[in-house]
Amino acid sequence: MKRAMLGKAGTAAILVALTTACNAPAPPKRTEAPDATSSGWTRPPAILSVRRVSASLVFTGEAEPGTRVVLRNDSGAAYAAAADGRGRFEIRMAAPAGDLWLQPETQIGQDAAPSPDRLLIVAGGRGPIAILRSGGPTRRLDRAPVLGAVDSDGRMRLASGQATGTVPIEVQAGGESVRVTPAAGRWSLMLRPANGPDGIAVGGSRFAWPGESGSGAVPRVERAGQGWRAVWTGAGGARQTTWLPDPA
Template sequence: MKRAMFGKAGTAALLGVLATACAPPAAPPTVEAESAVAAGWTRPPEILSVQRAAASLIFTGEAEPGARVVLRSDSGAAYAAVADARGRFDIRMAAPAGDLWLRPETQVGQDAAPSPDRLLIVAGGRGPIAILRAGGPTRRLDRAPALGAVDSDGRMRLASGRAPAGAPVVVRAGGESVRVAPDGEGRWSLMLRPSNGPDEIQAGGGRFAWPGEADPGASPRVERAGQGWRIAWTGAAGARQSTWLPDAA
């Protein structure tokens, strides 16, 4: 992930608190936002949650009111819906047989605004469902443990997760302990120093054995690693990224 993601804190203590990087859901679009659309500016859609209904997955999010929202795969397959007057949308799709990468995109008239984020569905939804974000923490949409993800770029690591009712989370790694205050959604993130190999991260009373970076090779790639899933993928400007998603409790 981008070097700037970790700022100056990487040279300080073993653990440095990162201000919560997951912003709260966008407020309902204003007149100014609608004027921006008319002027040719369109904001990308934001996926907020997922629900499973029988053999289907239903993704809920926010976009420009009246915009057509598309989840597009690298193979060209697409799933779409139209946002209502408040900008809310639901996209229903059959659960895939295996792993599926999707990129959210907003279409307003002839304008299209692809999101820089990637939506990953692991093992047809039987595994994690997450939003991978270059330069920010991975956002788990499925039922994740206290430690939802560890993102790394070979230099620094970013641990993140969600706390029940926004309660403070105690994170321990490398003999150090930090108390993290979640944001309004209960989401938190914390910078860790790099590790040359597997080590233990404690969060919210749970113990998680981080298996280390993904080996060089094909990208994107999803594989089992320890008690979780490890993803090798490519961020902005071809930067190599590695994300570990612990198994749900």
């Protein structure tokens, strides 16, 4: 559950600004309505967790039963597995040497349903592992602090994280304080924009948001303050910054 730290007019503008979309890779043929399974379309997979096994990373999630689930990067390399009769899948891959961007998709024959999300593995899994979501909050798969991520497009910021139970969490930023009630173990909250670095306090823990990134190659991952900053581009060239704080 999320509440805005803005007035009604500011909130309406922010909701419009939130909508961006990730670029989908070319092969194979892709569908455009991933959730309309009743009409013959296939929904994209959902990655739910990751664990390290020796020198490998093992991702688990849910997809359409019997479909092929693929994690594909921009160079064409792919990691795949089949979803079982209950729709569960497990993909094992060697931990990369550095940063790796992947896009999940579901394949049935020659058709594919790419996810609008991006899976980011930082520093071979030694850093954060997260699902970056256009138009929504980033979801950390690794051990993360109470503030898991801050997503920004230069006009708004969306703070989010995990929580236990439904006890309200107090969030302070931009001179304001708001209590947000977690739902399904997660919380998210729109924050006022900031021209530069800004302090954010969540549940008594303080974080120093480092601000937007400068110009440079996209996508990229870089150290920024006490965390990692990922800069990536959605459909239409929309630029987005995601800051992933270090674990406590």
